[in-house]
Amino acid sequence: MHDLSIGRSAKEILRRLKASKYVREHPGKVCPASWEPGKEALDVSLELVGKL
Incomplete structure (x- = not known):
């Protein structure tokens, strides 16, 4: 909506x-906030919770 x-x-x-396409592939x-193609994405981890 x-x-x-x-x-x-x-x-x-x-x-x-x-x-969205990047994480699907x-x-x-x-992808963190303000991520742009070519920038580093993050690995899924419980250690990220509360740090982003």
């Missing part, structure tokens, strides 16, 4: 789509 009264950033939507990886 999206509230049409709130502005959207096409760049952010594209970044999120690319991150790389099981066990997660």
